[in-house]
Amino acid sequence: MGNTTKFDELQVIGGEEWCVFEExxxxxxxxxxxxxxxxxxxQANNVKVYNKGVEEWVKFEVNPIQENRSVTITCEAPLVDRRTVKSSVxxxxxxxxxxxxxxxxxxxHSVELTLANRDTMEYRMLLGREAINQRYIVNPAESYCMQNFSEEEIQEKYASHMAEKSGLTIALLASNPNLYSNKRIIEAGEARGHEVxxxxxxNAYMKLDTKSPQIRYRGGNxxxxxxxxxxxxxxSVTFYGCALIRQFDNLGVYCxxxxxAITQSRDKLFASQLFSKNDIDIPITGFAKSPxxxxxxxxxxxxxxLIIKLLESTQGKGVVLAETNKAAESVINAFKSVQTNILVQEFIKEANGQDIRCFVVNGKVVASMQRQAQKGEFRANIHQGGVASLIKITSEERKLAVKAAKILNLAVAGVDIIRSNKGPLLLEVNSSPGLEGIEYATGLDIANVMIRAIEKKLNYTSN
Structure with missing residues (x-):
């Protein structure tokens, strides 16, 4: 058997354990x-390799507490390897x-650690078998067999890293500061003591570099x-805006x-395929290349x-109702002749020009409204004169809205639902939902809910 530790000499550890890294x-x-x-x-952010004499070292930041990005530890350790790792997908x-x-x-004892972006994972660390071989035996039914720390002890250990802040500094990345939604978000953030x-x-641009990546703003700031x-x-700026968001994320900023998620929600065909795959009912939808x-x-x-939708349409623009088969043929072929991608969708007549907008924040429907199309219009749209009113949604509609946002991995989403004879159907999901209609219809401070969602994610508590 070779140099094998006897079974009864191994210490028992649980499925989760507290680890200490003094170095x-x-x-x-x-x-x-x-x-x-x-x-x-x-879990590691802002990873940088540098030379220390003849050795390569790594400097990196760790957010050691689950669901708390406000505590950051800057670490340094010698680099021992570069490995290709295949993720679960x-x-x-x-x-x-x-x-x-x-x-x-x-x-x-000594341990090797791969530096990973585990920001979306529940645990900030995985303890692999190289660290436990010949030392421990795992009982997954137990936890903290080696040592346990109370919430108070953790607070005490990290007290020096939890310097009080007067507020968060939040960036609102958009195009028009005068829009109702953007004004409200700034007001709500400032009302809670944050700088927005x-x-x-x-006007933002980025520097891609392993040692010092940056985002700069007009004039070099x-x-x-x-x-x-x-x-x-x-x-119109989805591609560039998403590149900036990725860069902020790479710099350790919570988005x-x-x-x-935004890219997926903007691709109506891909989103529809995801919904269909995940058993979310949508109006029957068709897509084809050839006339x-x-x-x-x-x-x-x-x-x-039937409804004809441009794949890139938003806020009801680029959506056409074709009332006869001949008209539908003409419109579809006209779009195809100019190489424009469209979706063709069944028309839900019994909806009578009404739909429901559910505003989802962090997996909860925080507000909902009914939208009624103007007379002569087939689609409800408050941007084009539609009327919004308060509505009580069913539990089935609530579940549908939450599931749709979750499938696209959107923390904030406007989920549009239509009531049909077959039950609620999902129309689409908006990753930048407007606040004006829903705040007026419900009387709720949705902007405040969004700011509180950020506070919760960053574990921020006001004084």
């Missing part, structure tokens, strides 16, 4: 014990590996003081909606009247 300056970090992973990993990426000492209870800075998407970003990106398929495409969505 890194981390007094306590909760780890999930994962014998399926070879190497241990730790099959994407390969290079990760840096450092070596340091770990303390579990009274035991101290309006940033025009098109470096944007490096933000705790959070609220993105409200108009469709209320991620670039990936030769137009007649069958119309039949497929139950014939005219």
């Amino acid at each position: 890194l300056g981390i007094p306590a970090i909760k780890a999930r014990v994962d014998s399926g992973a070879k190497t241990s990993s730790i 099959g994407i390969s990426e290079e990760r840096l590996v450092v070596k340091t000492s770990i303390k579990l209870g009274n035991n101290i 800075v309006f940033l025009n998407v098109e 470096v944007l490096n003081k933000f705790d959070a970003v609220i993105p409200r990106i108009k469709p 209320l909606n991620t670039a990936e 030769m398929d137009t007649k069958d495409l119309i039949r497929m969505v139950n014939g005219a009247p």
Whole structure:
């Protein structure tokens, strides 16, 4: 058997344990014990490699407390390897590996850690089998067998890192500071003691560099003081706006909606495919390339009247009602002749020009309103003269709205639902929902709810 430790000499550890890294300056970090992973990993932001004499070292930042990005520890350790790691979704990426000492209870030994962006993970660290082989046996039914810390002890250990702040510094990344929604968000943030800075998407630019990545603003000002970003990106600047959001995220700034979530929500075809895949009922929808398929495409969505949507449309623009099959054929083929991508969708006649907007924040419907189209219009749209009113939604509609936002991974979303004879159907999900109509219709301070969502994520409490 070779040099194998006897079973009864191994200490029992639980499925989660508190680890201490004295050399890194981390007094306590909760780890999930994962014998399926070879190497241990730790959440790391702003990773930089530098030379210390003849050795390569790594400087990185760790947010050691779960659901709390306000505490940041700056760590330094020698670089021992660069490894290609495949994520759970099959994407390969290079990760840096450092070596340091770990303390579990009274035991101290050396451990290798891969530096990973575990920001969306529940645990800030994974303890892999290389760290536990020949030392411990895992009982996944237990927790904190080596040592446990109370909430008060954790607060005490990190007290020096929890300097009181007068408020957060929040960037509102948008295009027009005079829009109702943008004004309200700034007002709500300032009312809660935060500094809210309006940033025009098109006036920001970025520096891509491994050692010192940056975002700069008109005239060369470096944007490096933000705790959070609220993105409200108009469709025409989606590509550039999402690039900026990714850069903010790379710099360790919390973004209320991620670039990936916004991109998915803006691609109506991809979003519809995701909804269909995840058993969310939508109006029957068709998509085709060739004009030769137009007649069958119309039949497929139950014939005219039907809706024709530009894939890039927003706020009701680029949406056409074709009342006869002949009119539908003409419009579809006209769009195709100029190489414009469209969706063809069944018309829900029984909705009578009404739809429901549910405003979802962090997995909860915080407000909902009914929108009624103007006379002669087929679609409810308050941007085009529609009327908004308060409505009580059903539990089925609430679940549908929450699920739709979750599928797109949107923390803030405007979810549009239509009532049909088949039950509620999802129309679309907006990643930058307007506040004016829903605040007027409900009398609720939605902007305040958005600011509080950021506070909760950053574990911020006002004085």
